[in-house]
Amino acid sequence: MKNFLVFIGVLGLDLGTKKWVDSHLPRGKRKKVSKNLLYFQHIKNSGMAYHKFAGKKNFILGLTGGLTAIYSVFFLLACFGKKDSQKYALPLAISLGGAYGNFLERWKKGYVTDFIYIDKGKNAPIFNIADAALLLGAILVGIVSLKDSANM
Numbered sequence: 001m002k003n004f005l006v007f008i009g010v011l012g013l014d015l016g017t018k019k020w021v022d023s024h025l026p027r028g029k030r031k032k033v034s035k036n037l038l039y040f041q042h043i044k045n046s047g048m049a050y051h052k053f054a055g056k057k058n059f060i061l062g063l064t065g066g067l068t069a070i071y072s073v074f075f076l077l078a079c080f081g082k083k084d085s086q087k088y089a090l091p092l093a094i095s096l097g098g099a100y101g102n103f104l105e106r107w108k109k110g111y112v113t114d115f116i117y118i119d120k121g122k123n124a125p126i127f128n129i130a131d132a133a134l135l136l137g138a139i140l141v142g143i144v145s146l147k148d149s150a151n152m
Helices: 002-024 057-080 083-109 129-150
Strands: 030-034 038-045 112-118
Touching (some): 002 083, 002 129, 057 083, 083 112
Antiparallel strands (some): 038 112
16 A cells, blocks of 8 residues: 555655646746756656657657556556565556656646756756656666575
């Protein structure tokens, strides 16, 4: 049950922050959060990371929808499967909350709202909570997998 709550929490946090950005930060506007490092900058991304495949909504929806569905199956198997696989449920819940957040917004609006900008020079990405959750969950899955392989 806690893993479903984590999934819902990540999804809610992502959609809630995007809604806040939409209503409080004009598009293209940058707001300093931490001097010379962290900013909020409101952009609409009709593509994927770094605007790859921008404007190809159906392709992106098909790809991300398919991957999200497969990921959902892995999450359910981890939640209800053998005890050994349950250690993957929390990292998958985190990632899946992010995956659904971006998928639902892209499906509804045709783009995702990105707003977190860490000023690390040229080509620094602007991302959102969903993107961060996807990355964090994937890293945690990797850590669990490495621990598993070390114990074999």
